[in-house]
Amino acid sequence: MTDRPVLAVEELTVTLGTRSGSARAVAGVDWSVHPGRTLALVGESGSGKTMSVLAATGLAPRTARVTGRVRLLGEELTALDPRRRRQLRGRHVGFVFQDPMTSLNPVLTVGRQVTEACEEHLGMSRRQARDRAVELLELVGIPSAARRVDDHPHQFSGGMRQRVVIAMALACDPALLIADEPTTALDVTTQAQIVELVAGLQRRLGTAVVWITHDLGVVAGVADTVAVMYGGRIVEQGPVDAVFAAPGHPYTRALLAARPRPGGAGDDLPAIPGAPPSPLELPAGCAFWPRCPVRGDARCEHELPPLTPVGPDHRVRSFYRTGEDR
Amino acid sequence: MSRFVLRRLLQSAVVLLGVTLVVFLLLQLVPGDPVRVALGTRFDPQTYEALRTRAGLDRPLVAQYFSYVGRAVTGDLGVSFRSGQPVTRIVLERLPATLSLALTAVLIAVLVAFPLGVLAAVRSGSALDHAARVFSQFGVSVPDFWMGIMGILLFAGVLGWLPPSGYVPLTEDPAGWLAHVLLPAATVGLVTASILTRFIRSSVLEVLSADYVRTAEAKGLRTRVVVLRHVLRNALIPVITVVAVQLASLLGGVIVVEVLFAWPGIGRLTYDAVQARDYPVLQGAVLLVAALFLLMNLLVDILYARLDPRITAR
Numbered sequence: 001m002t003d004r005p006v007l008a009v010e011e012l013t014v015t016l017g018t019r020s021g022s023a024r025a026v027a028g029v030d031w032s033v034h035p036g037r038t039l040a041l042v043g044e045s046g047s048g049k050t051m052s053v054l055a056a057t058g059l060a061p062r063t064a065r066v067t068g069r070v071r072l073l074g075e076e077l078t079a080l081d082p083r084r085r086r087q088l089r090g091r092h093v094g095f096v097f098q099d100p101m102t103s104l105n106p107v108l109t110v111g112r113q114v115t116e117a118c119e120e121h122l123g124m125s126r127r128q129a130r131d132r133a134v135e136l137l138e139l140v141g142i143p144s145a146a147r148r149v150d151d152h153p154h155q156f157s158g159g160m161r162q163r164v165v166i167a168m169a170l171a172c173d174p175a176l177l178i179a180d181e182p183t184t185a186l187d188v189t190t191q192a193q194i195v196e197l198v199a200g201l202q203r204r205l206g207t208a209v210v211w212i213t214h215d216l217g218v219v220a221g222v223a224d225t226v227a228v229m230y231g232g233r234i235v236e237q238g239p240v241d242a243v244f245a246a247p248g249h250p251y252t253r254a255l256l257a258a259r260p261r262p263g264g265a266g267d268d269l270p271a272i273p274g275a276p277p278s279p280l281e282l283p284a285g286c287a288f289w290p291r292c293p294v295r296g297d298a299r300c301e302h303e304l305p306p307l308t309p310v311g312p313d314h315r316v317r318s319f320y321r322t323g324e325d326r
Numbered sequence: 327m328s329r330f331v332l333r334r335l336l337q338s339a340v341v342l343l344g345v346t347l348v349v350f351l352l353l354q355l356v357p358g359d360p361v362r363v364a365l366g367t368r369f370d371p372q373t374y375e376a377l378r379t380r381a382g383l384d385r386p387l388v389a390q391y392f393s394y395v396g397r398a399v400t401g402d403l404g405v406s407f408r409s410g411q412p413v414t415r416i417v418l419e420r421l422p423a424t425l426s427l428a429l430t431a432v433l434i435a436v437l438v439a440f441p442l443g444v445l446a447a448v449r450s451g452s453a454l455d456h457a458a459r460v461f462s463q464f465g466v467s468v469p470d471f472w473m474g475i476m477g478i479l480l481f482a483g484v485l486g487w488l489p490p491s492g493y494v495p496l497t498e499d500p501a502g503w504l505a506h507v508l509l510p511a512a513t514v515g516l517v518t519a520s521i522l523t524r525f526i527r528s529s530v531l532e533v534l535s536a537d538y539v540r541t542a543e544a545k546g547l548r549t550r551v552v553v554l555r556h557v558l559r560n561a562l563i564p565v566i567t568v569v570a571v572q573l574a575s576l577l578g579g580v581i582v583v584e585v586l587f588a589w590p591g592i593g594r595l596t597y598d599a600v601q602a603r604d605y606p607v608l609q610g611a612v613l614l615v616a617a618l619f620l621l622m623n624l625l626v627d628i629l630y631a632r633l634d635p636r637i638t639a640r
Contacts, residue, residue, distance in 0.1 A: 059540065059543060059544060086546045086548075087546055088546075089544070089546045090544075090545050090546015090547065093544075095541065095544040095545075097537060097540070097541060097544075099537060102537035102538065103537045103538055103540075103541045104538055104541070105538040105542070105556050106538075106560070106634070106635070106636060107560055107633065107634055107635060108555070108556070113541075116545065116547065116551075116555075117545040117546060120545070120551070121546060152636070154635070154636045165541075168541075168545075
């Protein structure tokens with residue numbers, strides 16, 4: 001495996017024009033994911049994790065202004081015309097979206113949907129595409145795939161539909177799989193199956209995965225590296241083990257503390273008081289400052305802390321350091 | 327499927343029976359004596375009584391109704407008070423004129439509204455979108471008779487391209503039929519087109535924001551493929567109902583336009599029958615319109631089941 005990242009974004013900024021002004025959904029984000037590895041983007045709703053991925057792949061809404069650099073398999077996407085970008089995306093990136101109930105077209109057969117991209121990007125005939133669809137549905141564990149390939153989405157359960165979506169994402173043998181909270185809309189047992197399915201397929205196919213989630217339990221299970229986002233910025237990123245063992249940012253620590261623990265039944269979960277900032281009016285300093293339990297530095301309110309290395313590949317955006325004064 | 331159709335046909339028959347009852351009762355409430363109107367100035371008591379008896383108007387209402395329905399089942403809708411001709415024949419004679427006008431109008435409407443509505447939605451906010459909005463606002467707010475008069479003035483008067491009014495059967499002279507049908511059909515069609523344009527635009531816009539459209543875009547499909555394969559079929563399902571309702575109401579005759587263009591269709595017939603208190607003809611016309619409406623609804627249901635796999639025709 002080469003060391004070249006499958007997808008790398010640098011200084012990615014997304015500004016959305018809204019009726020009440022321009023909102024900076026993503027404010028200068030750097031991350032990358034390497035072949036066969038998994039990057040987890042973690043954060044609350046509205047932290048910019050999904051928007052950064054959509055913008056990187058050219059799927060941001062038309063009203064969005066995207067700046068920064070995005071390299072997919074070494075090609076600078078922002079320099080390409082939309083047509084070429086669309087082809088690269090369809091050929092090399094697979095998407096699994098949150099809700100399998102709505103992300104499949106109700107009037108087309110699942111087989112058609114799973115491999116229509118193969119007709120577009122790999123020049124397959126309709127017949128070859130159908131055979132490939134059966135193969136893929138078997139791969140993701142759909143029983144009697146050969147018979148079900150001509151069924152419509154409403155004839156599948158939620159978990160089975162998400163398997164169909166995963167098959168669809170893998171249709172063109174992509175280098176990168178983007179999983180945008182793929183288990184949120186499913187029940188708990190199905191969640192575990194889907195997580196396991198994606199992890200297993202990744203091991204077999206060597207696909208890189210960007211896993212967008214707010215579930216730290218999933219992060220610990222599947223990710224190699226993690227980037228915690230808050231208010232459109234990365235507040236902490238690094239290897240999963242390092243971040244979980246020694247979380248450097250007060251927000252990361254609060255998130256980890258808010259996880260339910262086995263044996264802790266009956267206790268109230270510690271919650272983070274307050275609400276995330278509106279992307280319409282991000283504070284001048286640290287976006288987390290108003291909710292921060294530490295506020296360990298006088299500069300926090302007015303000055304943006306830089307992402308500072310605290311260990312090998314482990315960086316934290318905070319003036320305050322764990323262990324410094326504790 | 328055939329069982330579904332059969333069941334729906336039976337249901338339609340029941341509805342139709344209800345229609346006959348309502349129409350029959352409503353006509354009893356209308357003031358005016360049809361026999362007197364038919365006799366006009368030649369009134370004399372003996373002829374009056376004779377005519378009343380012949381038409382069965384001296385019998386009790388219930389008896390009148392049942393004998394009407396009984397004969398209607400065999401295709402006998404009575405005779406016109408005015409001309410003495412069988413109503414079935416009168417109504418069926420007018421059907422081709424209305425049918426050809428309504429179908430041409432809907433064809434014009436669909437040809438205008440589909441491209442306009444879809445493009446307006448796909449490029450929402452563009453100049454084309456605004457133009458489409460102005461067009462549909464115009465079409466909805468301008469009365470059809472005024473549009474018809476302006477059409478006659480321009481195309482028949484100033485330019486002299488088309489005849490101002492009249493009807494030539496399609497089977498006798500296709501070119502003449504086309505020349506005569508264009509103005510009335512365009513008048514009706516543009517009103518229908520403006521309603522349809524709005525509806526198609528909003529339906530397409532709604533589907534464009536659906537998650538599965540984002541999925542299709544994520545796959546890197548061309549915009550044309552996304553719109554044609556993923557958006558249109560979903561957006562069309564609700565539009566079909568509107569097209570069918572529009573067509574059905576046009577089949578019932580566009581009274582104002584038919585009168586304006588001297589078009590001998592069902593609308594004109596209904597208008598004349600009301601004027602003359604020709605109840606049997608009026609009843610026959612209403613019954614025909616109701617039957618056409620039911621038929622359109624049945625066709626819509628069958629189409630629905632074909633387009634949307636979630637609906638099973640059972």
